[in-house]
Amino acid sequence: MLHNRLLHYLDEVARTGSMRKASARLNVASSAINRQILALEAELGTPLFLRLPRKLMPTTAGEIVIRHVRQVLKDMERVQSRIEELKGLRRGEITLAIMSGLAANMVPRIAVDFRRNSPRVKLTMRLLPSGQDIMAAVSAGEADLGLGFDFPRDPSLRVLASGVGRLGAVMAPDHPLASHNQLRLSDCADYPLIIAEEGMAIRPYLNEAFAATQLQVEPALETNSIEVMRHAAMLDQAITFLTPFDMEWEKRAGRLAYVPVHELRGRVQTLMLIGRDRGVDALTSLMAEQIKAAITTTAGG
Structure with missing residues (x-):
């Protein structure tokens, strides 16, 4: 791998056509520049410059190396610029639009962790009723990021991170079924069921599953509140159906x-x-990276 110093040596020699001029511009002895270039030529097994009486000219191999060198230098400049930008990222404001089920779960923990590292950044969390509302807020610039389930494709938006959560049975840790590795819906039907209302994203999946098993279910409670579903599942040996994303904090x-x-x-x-x-x-981007890590951890756990 080419060292940073050698990158600049090669670039300047190619630009000036002279070890002496490159030496003057870089404030480095020409012998040091020449020694490093000779060592690289020996390593590659081919000359990189034609040493003419008054000028150094890149060989074909040299042109290939110089193109690579200049691309690496440009990339390094971008990285350095980004790092300098990040050093100053202790002030600013981020608005995150979220669905209700996430408001009392993953998002507060993400916000606390982010604020711990960037205490002067103002975070605004906007709770919106639907995925379409979240998409519209991000598209219009009213929110910087949107977090929710199953957004449809939109050419004005980009998916920055995603994770799949499988619906499962959620209950108190001392529930008779909590120690099982897997359940069937018929196992759950013997207990009070807390079901998402019609219109919630979860409900169609449950309807399909219950219909396929021909189970006649009489829910103890129907609600459009994920928070109510979580709290109800802690009481009266009740069971609800959620993804790991919906109950990450309570599980933790x-x-x-x-x-x-x-x-x-x-x-x-x-x-x-x-x-x-x-x-x-x-x-x-910093906030997005932190949310992506949380999504990956929760989806895998």
Whole structure:
């Protein structure tokens, strides 16, 4: 791998056509430049410069190396610029639009971790009722990022991160079924069921699964609130059906257990982080990277 110093030597010699001129511009002894270039030529087994009486001219191999060198230098400049930009990212504002089920779960932990590293950055969390509302807010620039489930494709938006969450049975850790590795819907039907209302993204998956098993289910409670579903599942030996994304904090705190359900194995929701297609700034990228890590960890756990 070419060292940074040698990159500049090669670039200057190619630009000036002279070891002496490159030496003057770089404030380095010409003998040092020549020694390093000779060592590289020996390593590559071919000369990189034609040493003419008044000028050094790149050989064909030299031109290939110089093109590579200049591309690497440009990339290094971009990296350095990005790093300098990141050093200043201790002030600013980020607006994140989210679905309700995430408001009391993954997002607060992400926000706390981010604020710990960037205490002067103002975070605004906007709770919006639907995926379409989130997409519209990001597209219009009212939010920098959007986090929700199963966003449809939109040419004005880009998916920055995603993770698949499988619907499963969620219950208190001391529930009689909590220790099982897998359940069937018929196992769950003997207990009070807390079901997502019609119109919620989860409900069609449940309807399909119950219909396929021909189970007649009388829910103990129907609600359009993920938070109510989580809290109800902690009481009265009740069971609800959520993805790991919906109960990440409670699972981490030991307040809820998640058990896969055989009939729901193909019923998944994709948690998606979206931004504008024209790109996001460096500050927003930092937040996006942190959310991506949280999505990956939760989807895998």
